[in-house]
Each structure stands twice: as structure tokens, then as C-alpha cells.
Amino acid sequence: MSRLVCLIVAGLFVAGCSGSGPDVDSLRVTDSTTLDPPVAGRLSPDGTRVLETNREPCVREVSGDGRWCVEDDDVAPDLLNAVWSPDGSKVAFTNDFWRLAHEPDLWVFEVESGDLRNLTDDGQDRYDFSGDNDDALIDLLPSWSSDGDTIRFVRGRAKGESVELVSVPADGGDVSTLREVDCATTKLIGLAWSDTRVAWSCGLEEADLYLGDVTGGEPERVFEAKDGQDWMLLSFSPDGQWLLADSLRHYGTAGRPEGGHARVVPAEGGGDPVPISDQAGFPTWSPEGHALAYVEFPDRLMVVDEPGGQARELRRAETSYGASDGRRLSWAQDRLLVFADQAPAVLTLDS
Template structure:
């Protein structure tokens, strides 16, 4: 049992957007301000740009402009896969199953109140791999519904070749089974959801990406196995029409062949499209529209208006990487990046 583990590669970039509902053309974007961020580890920016979450061994959240720090102390969480709610007030995550073999529950943390809630408590904390508890639920890869009222996730056990697609109210309540997909919990490495679809990556050495409805029905492969591609970073565009897939193992140690493998594919089918030319790394969608921000290794921060579009350089001549996430963050009007090893907010206009 193993999962691709991404090394903490400094801090990351995030995307940008105007204050209006319209996404500006990539060619019109530029950096108009730079601000250093004090942080002891990987940092994530909330979708509204108001909060910073440090997601190292512990989860601590501060206001972007400073203020009281709130920390989660009860959970040994998988910070790489923690997900901000759409309104930026909550984080959802699980216990760290793939590194510490903790039996994972789905937790929601309210950063405004400090309230921590276990949504799928099954009274089990540690998995015994030689003698698994048959009553323990392995809940992984949680994500938010578009309105933030529901958490979707995968549930399985160590012996099954399938996982259940699950739904639970974000405020607490009974979990409901939506459907199933043919992938073992130990080889399911990524999931992404929209209001109508779910996408997942199955396989460790020969990973493929599939899309289906929430019941797992009518599944079809949209990105196929490619040598060295784990496809363990998935995300849908804000309107749910495009799926972005990237491989994370390539970034370990900044291998010379890193970058360039990310692909975007329409949910309606068709061939996957390269995000852009060059060594595209850590790509992320804009808050609105189909623009994608990314690092052109070793560190030029670029953006395209749509998959395969012409790139605009926002900041070059540096070394940049993703933050504590599996991709760059993007909040309205600001990018969070690790520029030459320092956490940096890039204000866009």
C-alpha cells in the first residue's frame, strides 16, 4: 500500500481574478504588488483570499492581514489534501492514513469559530494492517459541494476492490451512499467533484483518470496511462466543463524531466490538451472562467486564458513551486507563491 507523497517544495503560487464576475484575459494580467508572508511551513490561501492555513504536521489558520492564530490539535491530518470550503470559512480533511496508517475520518474545521467536527466517527483511530477492524470505515479524499452544504468523499476497506461514493451534510448528520466505482481504496489516489460529475485516478504504476455521474454509472476513461504519470492531482474548472490532471511524483527533487505533463480534458470527451508549452508545473484554475496559472520550471509564473492558450509571464527569473497543496492556489486578485524560497503574495491587476 502506498501513495505518491509530494515533498514540501517551498511555497506556492495561487491564481488571480478581478473583483468583477468576469475573468480578465491572461494577456491583461500583471503583478502590481509583492508582499512577503511569515510562515514556518507550507501555506494555503483560502478561496476568498482572507485566510492563510499552514498545513504541515499541524493545521493553523490566521487572517491574511494578521490576527489571532487558531490551531487544530486533536487530529494528525493529511494537510496536503485539506480542502477549503467555497466561501473560505471552513476546511475539510481526513486523518493521515497514507503516512501514519491512522484510520481516517472526515473532519470539518470552522476557521471563524475554531469549531472542529468529526463527520464520520466510527470509534476507530488506528488501523491494524495485519488484523483490520471489520467495522472501521476508511474515508478518504473529501471535497465540498459547490454551495458548501455537503461533503463528498470515498469510503472503502482494505480488502475490497471497489470504493463507495459518499455524501454527508457539512454540519453533521448521516452519511449517504451515492454509488460505487471500481478502484481499491489503496490505489485510489485522487478525486474531484462537480455538481454533476466525479472524476478519480486509479492505479499507482499505470494510473488512469475516469469521469462518471455521482452514482459511478456510465464511467469513461478520459486520461490514460502514460509512463511516469501518476495523475494524482485532479481539479475541475469552476463551471465544471474541464478537468485538469497533473502528476506529482515528477516534482520530487525537481528532476530534470519535471513539468510539461499536465493535461486538460473536456467532460464531454475528446483528446486531452496540454496546458501550455514548456515545463508546466503545479497548474490551477482561475476562480472563474477557464484561465490556468502555473509555474514554468524552474520558476517563471505564467498564465493562459484557456487550456493550450498563449502564455503571459507574470513573474520570471526566479525559483517557484506549489505551497502545501498539490496545485497552486488562486484567490481573487492575489497569488500566493514560494518565490526563491520565501512565501510571497503577488497582487494582480
């Protein structure tokens, strides 16, 4: 049965299309390892390593046996938007442009060898906001293709009114333009890709969310800017069927983070958004299929086999759960990285 037919049979796009993924009904936590020293980060695809996002630009073993760092003082990675390669051997990132004014090229760090390559070097290291280098190329928000052969990213200029979505071979080569996006570089704050679809959020105080084909064409505006939502946290399910959109701003509020803003929409567009729950926070996709894990504030860790499905409690914390990197939980093969009772912990999962 085709995906389109399956979605139609599902009625409201919430049932009847279970992709390959974890058996949520039997999923359980069999072990918990607190990271020492405590670091914020994201798991590698195989769940054995953590990309640190709150300290030095380093990767460490969950076991604590190994640690590899970017050894270049002239490189200042934007760690919150750095991304693992599908095989977990490399990390792609750009320099931290908005906070540190580093002119952002696209870099690839090979973890075990320590090899560091600049894939889009344009000869500039710093950005001068006085206007002397308005034509400098600004590369942001990298993402690996599913086969790991190419890296896709945003290319714009600081004062440009639109950007290009481009790609480059992961081993280096010419940059190819995939499509243009009618959003200024300074306003494009969120981006996600599947093999065929791309989503982006455009706006500062509030953001519109758009969904379109990687190769171009007229995009669909999924959400109009309202209620202070930035839709900065975007991701497609691994099977490509769904787009998850969440607002980062609501996790930065004083006191307990505010959940319930995340929505899931069909990746092909045209369907009604599906909320996860009124208190859902830090949602993330399973490594395969389209199951979701999230926090039901303040202390319940939940899983659901598909958007709109029946959720079940996976584990309860003594005080609270959160995301290690402040954005989303990190679910890798058989492991889930969370912030549990004021410390980052890796949970071992078994189904």
C-alpha cells in the first residue's frame, strides 16, 4: 500500500501507518547511566557517543573511555546546530556567526582521526558588521543527507532578503543550489530536511512555518506567525512521513518550561496538525519509523508509536525530566539521552 493511500485510510492522518521502528508497547528502560562529568549534548546514531553542546567542541564516549576535541583555536563551532553523520563517524557544523561574529563556513570533523576540513572556505574569518564585507557568504544550519554523501545547508548574506538552500559533497567539492527561499538570512531560524521535502521557519518575534519540495516550487505555509511561537525546532520523522514543529522560546521561560506547543503535520502537506499532548515537552523521533518520545511535565517520560496514538509512560523521575541540550530529547539506537533529576543521563532501552 502506498504512503498516500495509507494516509487516506487513516482518516485524520493519525492511525494505520506504522513504519518500522521500536515496539513501543513493550519498550522499557533497563539501565540508567549518569554522565560524569555532566555535559549537555546529543547522542551519536549508535548511542555510544555524545556531542557536547555546552562546553568545548568535543565528542566523548558515554562510557567515559574516550574524548576527541576540535583542536583549532580559530574555529568556534555553533554546537547547538552541529549534526552527526548517519554513520556517527563525523560531525558537521558552521562557525558561530550570530554570537561570535565568526564568518561561518561549513566544517566537517572526523571524530577518531581528529581531521578537520573546511568545505566552503571563502577566505574570510571574521564578519565586519560595519558593512565592509556585506557580500560575504554566510553558511548556516547544516544537515546530512540520509546516505551521508552530501551536506545540505543555508547560504545567504547578512543583509540579503532571501537565501539559497544548497548542498556540497561530504568529502568536498562544488556547492549546488537546490532551491531559493524568500526569507532574509537574519530571519531564517529553523530548518529541517527529508530526502524530498524541506521545512523552514521565518521570523524573529514570531515565525511562519513553510513546507515545500527540496527541488523548488511554491511552498505551503503550514503555520502563520501568532502566539509568540518561533517554530525553531523542526525535524522530519526518519521514515519521511511526518514533520515535527516545536517552539524553542517556551522552554526558556522562568521556572518550569512550558510544554504543549509541539505539533506534527503530514510531510506531504495538506493535513491537519496533530498536537502531541497539552503538557508535552522536548519531543524527539525514534531512530527509525515515526514513534515519539517526550516529557509530560514535570516528571513523566512518555512514548507513542505514531503521532496521535495512545501514549504510555516509559519512566517517572523523582523530580523532573528535561532535554540535555535544552531543545529535545536525544533518541539513538537502544539509548535515550535525557536530563533527569538535574543531571544528564543515558537510559538503555529494550523492547
